[in-house]
Amino acid sequence: MAKLIDGKKLAGEITAQLTEEVSRMKEKGIVPGLVVLLVGDNPASQTYVKNKEISAKKIGIHSVVERIPASITEAELLAKIEAYNQDETIHGILVQLPLPKHIDADKVLLAIHPKKDVDGFHPYNMGQLFIGSPDKIPCTPYGIMKMLEAYQIEPEGKKAVVIGRSNIVGKPMAQLLLMQNATVTMTHSRTQDLPAVAREADILVVAIGRGNFVTKEFVKPGAVVIDVGMNRDENGKLIGDVKFDEVEPVAGFITPVPGGVGPMTIAMLMEQTVANARK
Numbered sequence: 001m002a003k004l005i006d007g008k009k010l011a012g013e014i015t016a017q018l019t020e021e022v023s024r025m026k027e028k029g030i031v032p033g034l035v036v037l038l039v040g041d042n043p044a045s046q047t048y049v050k051n052k053e054i055s056a057k058k059i060g061i062h063s064v065v066e067r068i069p070a071s072i073t074e075a076e077l078l079a080k081i082e083a084y085n086q087d088e089t090i091h092g093i094l095v096q097l098p099l100p101k102h103i104d105a106d107k108v109l110l111a112i113h114p115k116k117d118v119d120g121f122h123p124y125n126m127g128q129l130f131i132g133s134p135d136k137i138p139c140t141p142y143g144i145m146k147m148l149e150a151y152q153i154e155p156e157g158k159k160a161v162v163i164g165r166s167n168i169v170g171k172p173m174a175q176l177l178l179m180q181n182a183t184v185t186m187t188h189s190r191t192q193d194l195p196a197v198a199r200e201a202d203i204l205v206v207a208i209g210r211g212n213f214v215t216k217e218f219v220k221p222g223a224v225v226i227d228v229g230m231n232r233d234e235n236g237k238l239i240g241d242v243k244f245d246e247v248e249p250v251a252g253f254i255t256p257v258p259g260g261v262g263p264m265t266i267a268m269l270m271e272q273t274v275a276n277a278r279k
């Protein structure tokens with residue numbers, strides 16, 4: 001049976017450390033500030049933003065959430081971002097994704113000042129990461145690296161396979177593993193014989209966005225399996241990209257959904273906001 005990587009517990013520990021740190025910062029007159037902009041009424045995004053707000057408040061971060069109607073124009077949204085770029089009480093700006101179709105997400109992410117880009121999605125921060133000098137790191141892959149570290153899983157020399165090539169998870173994930181001297185293979189929906197490629201992995205990170213996609217045929221006995229998926233099954237139940245019941249007996253370590261990668265994403269957002277205020 002695999003050992004469970006408890007993201008919820010680890011995120012709770014990180015949150016507790018950040019709470020202490022923020023209380024010390026406040027004694028010196030420093031209050032970290034985070035603004036989250038949520039455009040439209042995507043129900044999943046509403047949940048994630050609410051969770052970010054709860055976490056920020058718990059830590060003592062000055063938390064601003066703007067819930068904005070989907071009818072906002074791109075120009076209006078860009079103007080809001082520019083105002084927060086200039087606002088000295090705000091150390092982190094996050095625009096919840098996905099955005100409505102009429103707004104160009106690339107343009108919006110480019111408008112956030114790189115120094116306040118606590119999501120790490122700005123091309124400048126992406127570029128810094130890919131030349132090996134990261135400052136802000138996309139929160140999901142960053143959280144995964146923290147989980148590996150906490151469970152003393154050493155990427156150096158290991159074969160890592162990443163399934164999924166998104167800008168916010170797959171690509172930065174591969175780069176972070178590479179920076180720790182793993183031998184990394186990037187795969188995606190068009191990779192030929194994906195189960196055979198995945199079976200080579202000592203560390204398998206799955207971010208393909210398809211429920212129960214990874215079965216035991218994808219997993220080498222003893223492998224570390226990290227599930228980034230967040231899907232709903234036909235009954236509305238939250239499921240990962242990994243068929244947990246089938247893979248868990250084969251893997252060495254596995255993350256659950258919920259309670260794995262998700263809470264760590266939020267913890268890393270808080271960490272990067274506090275780190276920014278500290279600077």
Ligand SMILES: Nc1nc2c(c(=O)[nH]1)N[C@@H](CN(C=O)c1ccc(C(=O)N[C@@H](CCC(=O)O)C(=O)O)cc1)CN2
Pocket residue numbers: 047048051094095096097098119139140230238257258259260261262263264265266
């Ligand atoms: N601007 C951003 N947009 C999005 C990001 C992001 O990092 N920045 N990532 C995802 C959504 N996301 C954070 O925004 C996120 C998703 C899920 C969780 C989480 O804790 N999930 C829980 C389950 C929650 C539930 O019951 O639905 C878990 O896994 O235990 C946190 C953050 C896309 N957009």
Ligand SMILES: [Mg+2]
Pocket residue numbers: 119138139140265
């Ligand atoms: Mg993130």
